Amino acid sequence: MMLLRIEQLVPTPLKPNLANRKSDIWLQNTTFSAGQFIKIKAPSGSGKTTFIHLLYHLRNDYEGNIYWNEQQQQQFNTTQLALLRQQHISIIFQDLRLFPNITARENIELKRVMQTPYYSATEVTRMAELLGITKILAQRTGICSYGEQQRIAIIRALMQPFNWLLMDEPFSHLDSENTAKAAALIKEECTKRNAGFILTDLEDDTHFNYHQTLLL
Numbered sequence: 379m380m381l382l383r384i385e386q387l388v389p390t391p392l393k394p395n396l397a398n399r400k401s402d403i404w405l406q407n408t409t410f411s412a413g414q415f416i417k418i419k420a421p422s423g424s425g426k427t428t429f430i431h432l433l434y435h436l437r438n439d440y441e442g443n444i445y446w447n448e449q450q451q452q453q454f455n456t457t458q459l460a461l462l463r464q465q466h467i468s469i470i471f472q473d474l475r476l477f478p479n480i481t482a483r484e485n486i487e488l489k490r491v492m493q494t495p496y497y498s499a500t501e502v503t504r505m506a507e508l509l510g511i512t513k514i515l516a517q518r519t520g521i522c523s524y525g526e527q528q529r530i531a532i533i534r535a536l537m538q539p540f541n542w543l544l545m546d547e548p549f550s551h552l553d554s555e556n557t558a559k560a561a562a563l564i565k566e567e568c569t570k571r572n573a574g575f576i577l578t579d580l581e582d583d584t585h586f587n588y589h590q591t592l593l594l
Contacts, residue, residue, distance in 0.1 A: 379572070380447055380466050380541035382410040382433070387442035389428050402592035403429060405442070412541060414574040415565075415586050420594030426578035427472055429594065430546045433576070434469050435459055464493055468535045472546035474527050478520025482511065482530045485519055490537040497537055505533045509559055525551040532560050536567050543568060543575040549585070561585040 388396065388404045396404055403418065404425070410416055420426050431437045433444060435451055444451040446462060454462065476485050486502050506512045509529040514522050519530060528551050535543060543564070549557040565586060568575055582591070 379412040381412060381445075382542060382574075383445040383448070384408050385443040385445070387432070387440060387444060389425060389432065389437070390439045390441060392425050392428070393441070401594055403594050408592075410542075410574060410576070410590075412574055413568075413572045414589040415568070416574065416576045417583075417586075417588045417591040418576060418578045418594050419580070419582065419591060420578065421580060424594050426594060427546050430469070430472075430544050430576070430578060433544055434463070434467065465539050466541045467544060468538050468540040468542075469544040470531050470535045470546065470548045472550070474531045476519045476527055476530060476534075479518060481516050482506075482519050482522060482526070483515040485530055486534045486537060489534045492538070495537075496539045502533065502537070505536065505563060508563055509533065510556065523551075525553075525556065528552060529556070529560060532564065536563070540571065541573050543573060545575060545577040547579055548577065549579075557585060 384403070385407050386405055392404065402408070418426060418429065428437065432440055435454070438452070446466070477488075483502060487499070490497060490499070490502065503512065503515075506515055509532070511526055511529050514526055519527060522530065528548065532548060549560060552560060564575070567573070577586075578594075
């Protein structure tokens with residue numbers, strides 16, 4: 379179980395533009411409870427990726443506070459931050475951050491075996507079959523389509539333990555059929571672990587029964 383709380387959070391570069399803008403996130407006090415499915419809706423350029431990167435502690439150019447189980451994120455030392463990312467937070471980046479010169483399976487395996495494996499290698503095959511990418515597991519990732527790469531990144535993120543899954547427009551290059559399959563797998567994994575997620579996107583959707591939909 380892991381509680382996430384933000385307090386008067388605002389990225390420094392965006393602050394001058396927020397004076398006349400209504401937001402449920404920036405400059406608000408908000409608590410996300412364990413197991414919640416959270417949708418963050420916003421148009422392009424309004425800070426969706428920035429918000430995800432702040433939560434994953436990839437950026438420090440902000441005011442306010444982020445708390446994980448009431449511990450201020452800025453106070454995490456290197457070891458604590460590594461443990462947070464290995465055991466409690468997984469992420470699907472908008473730009474995916476896959477290694478293009480190794481195979482799809484190898485990209486997934488790097489995450490799976492990084493620590494004591496959460497899943498066996500057979501689970502990679504099972505998820506690949508569910509998402510329709512078994513045929514490209516042995517293929518170099520750089521020559522896969524972007525939609526195939528998104529599905530590789532989704533499976534990779536599910537290979538580790540987590541209490542929260544951060545997703546930045548994870549279905550942007552998937553058609554409705556493949557989005558439905560990917561959403562069903564994510565829901566299955568989060569429900570199994572009693573984990574929550576935060577998903578950013580441009581528009582409303584019916585992929586999940588969200589506990590909250592917030593405007594950025």
